[in-house]
Amino acid sequence: xxxxxxxxxxxxxxxxxxxxxxxxxxxxxxxxxxxxxxxxxxxxxxxxxxxxxxxxxxxxxxxxxxxxxxxxxxxxxxxxxxxxxxxxxxxxxxxxxxxxxxxxxxxxxxxxxxxxxxxxxxxxxxxxxxxxxxxxxxxxxxxxxxxxxxxxxxxxxxxxxxxxxxxxxxxxxxxxxxxxxxxxxxxxxxxxxxxxxxxxxxxxxxxxxxxxxxxxxxxxxxxxxxxxxxxxxxxxxxxxxxxxxxxxxxxxxxxxxxxxxxxxxxxxxxxxxxxxxxxxxxxxxxxxxxxxxxxxxxxxxxxxxxxxxxxxxxxxxxxxxxxxxxxxxxxxxxxxxxxxxxxxxxxxxxxxxxxxxxxxxxxxxxxxxxxxxxxxxxxxxxxxxxxxxxxxxxxxxxxxxxxx
Amino acid sequence: xxxxxxxxxxxxxxxxxxxxxxxxxxxxxxxxxxxxxxxxxxxxxxxxxxxxxxxxxxxxxxxxxxxxxxxxxxxxxxxxxxxxxxxxxxxxxxxxxxxxxxxxxxxxxxxxxxxxxxxxxxxxxxxxxxxxxxxxxxxxxxxxxxxxxxxxxxxxxxxxxxxxxxxxxxxxxxxxxxxxxxxxxxxxxxxxxxxxxxxxxxxxxxxxxxxxxxxxxxxxxxxxxxxxxxxxxxxxx
Numbered sequence: 001x002x003x004x005x006x007x008x009x010x011x012x013x014x015x016x017x018x019x020x021x022x023x024x025x026x027x028x029x030x031x032x033x034x035x036x037x038x039x040x041x042x043x044x045x046x047x048x049x050x051x052x053x054x055x056x057x058x059x060x061x062x063x064x065x066x067x068x069x070x071x072x073x074x075x076x077x078x079x080x081x082x083x084x085x086x087x088x089x090x091x092x093x094x095x096x097x098x099x100x101x102x103x104x105x106x107x108x109x110x111x112x113x114x115x116x117x118x119x120x121x122x123x124x125x126x127x128x129x130x131x132x133x134x135x136x137x138x139x140x141x142x143x144x145x146x147x148x149x150x151x152x153x154x155x156x157x158x159x160x161x162x163x164x165x166x167x168x169x170x171x172x173x174x175x176x177x178x179x180x181x182x183x184x185x186x187x188x189x190x191x192x193x194x195x196x197x198x199x200x201x202x203x204x205x206x207x208x209x210x211x212x213x214x215x216x217x218x219x220x221x222x223x224x225x226x227x228x229x230x231x232x233x234x235x236x237x238x239x240x241x242x243x244x245x246x247x248x249x250x251x252x253x254x255x256x257x258x259x260x261x262x263x264x265x266x267x268x269x270x271x272x273x274x275x276x277x278x279x280x281x282x283x284x285x286x287x288x289x290x291x292x293x294x295x296x297x298x299x300x301x302x303x304x305x306x307x308x309x310x311x312x313x314x315x316x317x318x319x320x321x322x323x324x325x326x327x328x329x330x331x332x333x334x335x336x337x338x339x340x341x342x343x344x345x346x347x348x349x350x351x352x353x354x355x356x357x358x359x360x361x362x363x364x365x366x367x368x369x370x371x372x373x374x375x376x377x378x379x380x381x382x383x384x385x386x387x388x389x390x391x392x393x394x395x396x397x398x399x400x401x402x403x404x
Numbered sequence: 405x406x407x408x409x410x411x412x413x414x415x416x417x418x419x420x421x422x423x424x425x426x427x428x429x430x431x432x433x434x435x436x437x438x439x440x441x442x443x444x445x446x447x448x449x450x451x452x453x454x455x456x457x458x459x460x461x462x463x464x465x466x467x468x469x470x471x472x473x474x475x476x477x478x479x480x481x482x483x484x485x486x487x488x489x490x491x492x493x494x495x496x497x498x499x500x501x502x503x504x505x506x507x508x509x510x511x512x513x514x515x516x517x518x519x520x521x522x523x524x525x526x527x528x529x530x531x532x533x534x535x536x537x538x539x540x541x542x543x544x545x546x547x548x549x550x551x552x553x554x555x556x557x558x559x560x561x562x563x564x565x566x567x568x569x570x571x572x573x574x575x576x577x578x579x580x581x582x583x584x585x586x587x588x589x590x591x592x593x594x595x596x597x598x599x600x601x602x603x604x605x606x607x608x609x610x611x612x613x614x615x616x617x618x619x620x621x622x623x624x625x626x627x628x629x630x631x632x633x634x635x636x637x638x639x640x641x
Contacts (some may be wrong), residue, residue, distance in 0.1 A: 006501040010487070010494075017489035017530075215483030219546065222449045222479040223502040224471040391451055 003225045007233030015203050015237055025199040025245035033191075033249075033256040051132040056098040057081050058133055059088035065103035068119060068144045075136040092122060098133035099123040111148050119144070184257055185354040186328060189347035192249055192285060193324040194317075196292055199245025200238050201313045204296035207234045209309030221391055231297065231385035235378065239293040246285050250278070280353035283363050287370040288346045292320065294377025301384040323347050334358070339365040342373045408447055408457035417443040418454070419609035425554070425585040430576055432596040433589040435606035436637045441589040444606070445558045448587070449479050462553050475503060478552035482559040484543040488532030492523055492542040495531060496549050503550035517545045520578075521571070537568040544575050555579050557588035561595065573599060593629040605636040612636050
């Protein structure tokens, strides 16, 4: 009888009874997404509301600038402060005014004489209040321009469309009102890959370096079992936890987006995943869990202690997350070339699944590439487990130092 | 073991070690830290591969057929080496199964070991919640659940208080009485004196002296076994 089922059951019991693993891989994601997104929505909404209601002072540096502004209704909770340009800039730096409106002397006359005047708004992106001031000034100055244009056209008895022979209307068919798919396509690849790694890394370290540290590995290896069987049981356990973690994350994400969240009352983030989208995501995430588990196990087997294992996992996590971040770059899309790059293909496929652009060929190519790499990772892990360095870690080096 | 050699890089950890432990015999492996005791025991358990030489358990070559050889082996280390999230019973059942026991034979053997080592009061407790003495007894149960012919004990009392050490010594005495071959390494001379029929003094990977406690005292010219240990460990032998 193969000892694999006995070893697997032992590993599984060991892992599921570890509160830290369960908390980190299963409980946390279920609470994390609704929590984070609700909090994020609340913070953004509160911030926007606060800015909209905040009294702002805008510096006006000339009589002409003041004349332009006076011709229009003053935006709510906004007041003008007449001050010279150098002093105004100093006030802006000190955040005593939120923006500056400047126009050269003679600007109003130039407009009246059918010439062009330039009104400059000075603001800084460093302060939210300054950005808000720009938002309040923009419609005022557009109204000034529109009013002047209307007067000119009326004087020449021309239709308002004369001034805009071609009117541009950009309309996003999919995301005009609902930001859900857009946000999900950005967020999901990063978060799912991150949780895939976390779901694999923690148990991998616990079952290898942790076991060495607790002194249980030696007792296991003196039983009549082959190292590769020990590795296989640990691999199955790590992969199972990683897959469970991924499913929990996916369910939590789907639930959160499905429920819909309000951002600043203007855009909603609702998105309901279809079974097809979930199927595509699972089709790439499950092989990815096998790949990540193999890598995590092979790397963790080199560590002697849990702490050392955690230190080794940090670069693994960083390298593993890089493809998810690359997938967010403009111009990086799923194609025959990118579908062959492990993990980048997974991130891009998740993104494509959310946006509804994934094809069967993309899925198959991604799966083939990831499974091939998972096989290589498994082979690496098997050879690591078969080495004496894995069994005794630094003990051999310690022996050499002691005897040298 | 016959003419075992094992190197770690440029360091020769075990250098031509040969000995035999017969059924009903308790052999003690003594030597200072770094002498090569643990390496010798690990080679015997098949955990380390020797550069040359042959190790066998009940006639089965440890490195040619490690799985068959390990069925004859009960191995106990100085650390209890227990899965803290498993109960005592789960540990015994897991290792019994790994040794090939199944069904009624497995359950019967677990009950037998539990009775013999008085494990019942804490058998259903998780190992992490046990006292060190309880852990040690579960650990012994784990090592002998398959009733092996050979016991290899690597400094089993090194981290234990006298009360917990007593369980180990009782195990060794019972094993000897039942005709098992016992090899154990220790630093405690009174244990070696009390239990061992033969002793092997190891220094720098070689056996520098062997014989009964009485023979070794005589050979070293020391009145006590501790004196003999210091004599051989110091290289004056």
